[in-house]
Amino acid sequence: MIDLHGWAAFGVVTGAALVWLIILQATTFAIGHRLGRYNVVDVTWGAGFVGVGIIALILGPGDPLRRWLLAVLVAFWGLRLTWHVWSKTKGKGEDPRYEEMLGRAGGGVGTVIKKVFATQGAAQWFVSLPIQVSAVVGATSGPWIVVLVVGVALWLVGQVFEAVGDAQLKSFKADPANKGKVMDRGLWAWTRHPNYFGDSAVWWGIWLVAASAWPGVVTVLSPVIMTYFLVFATGARLLEKSMSKRPGYPEYQERTSYFIPLPPKKNQGDGDPATSGTPRGGERS
Incomplete structure (x- = not known):
């Protein structure tokens, strides 16, 4: 208290x-x-x-x-x-x-x-x-140590998604052969916005670390607001508006999870995962 x-x-x-x-x-x-x-x-x-x-x-x-x-x-x-x-x-x-x-x-x-x-x-x-x-x-003491450890683990998951996603996109865009294509490889095959998902996970992890000692738990609206910004306000939603106009992106939207990482869907035509590339699905502003 x-x-x-x-x-x-x-x-x-x-x-x-x-x-x-x-x-x-x-x-x-x-x-x-x-x-x-x-x-x-x-x-x-x-x-x-x-x-x-x-x-x-x-x-x-x-x-x-x-x-x-x-x-x-x-x-x-x-x-x-x-x-x-x-x-x-x-x-x-x-x-x-x-x-x-x-x-x-x-x-x-x-x-x-x-x-x-x-x-x-x-x-x-x-x-x-x-x-x-x-x-x-x-x-932090007693069983609450577990909450702190889970928070650090979630932060690590988010950091990996964000950093690896950024590196994958940078490497993809550096190859002239991928110009005009949609990046749907690596983490980008599992979520259209691995960077925004990573940001969200990082801040839920930080909240859990804070929540391991009362009254840190009452600050839960902070990661909620962060996630809202990333998904709806200035992040993924606005980016999807412009990206959806690019050739190949609507098909990418159909086969790839919007935010939460999920296994990629198969193409209806040949049953194989899409392999065309793309500019960053969740390009950071």
Whole structure:
């Protein structure tokens, strides 16, 4: 249970996290405004969580082992993601998803700040609540150790899906022979969005680590919101809209699971799994 001292400590941690995220999003907006493209916000998505993890580690008075564990898990995930998105988007134009979103909303500066940067900053703060709460509570003990171990295992599954999926897509797109094809090999044969599924699994794992000590379990809405963003809000759903217009993608949709990894369906024509390639089913913004 968090006592008055614990609530005060949580106030310090969450206040510092908010200040960090506001500064980060303001700086990112300034850079994006100067470049004329706002998909730079995706580069700082992972970095924002890394900063919150460090803040929780330094300022939190809770169990040091769990604070270190969460800081390391978040840093490993966030830094890899930041590097991947930066290397993928540098020198390129605006993401079609943002063009569509901002086009519908009017596209002014105020709209950009509200719809993109303020929304992302608020999402980063809310999704990172398990880390913040966990930083001010006591040690995991007894049977709850099992919950912590399961959380780390789920984080590992998510990290593998995300990193391997990204590497498979990068290798596929580097081959000129695959130009214009649909990537349906490796993990992409099991789910159209292994990267988004991996993100979701990572954050459910982080929540389980936090839930191994009361009251971390009450932050369950954080991974729920993260999954909602990945599946419905700014992730897979928007990407599917543009990808479904590409030749071969509707057929890929028919034979491959949308989000949860499942064995690929057989082609009705010859009974063999599809082997044509594709741009990333769940391309990260």
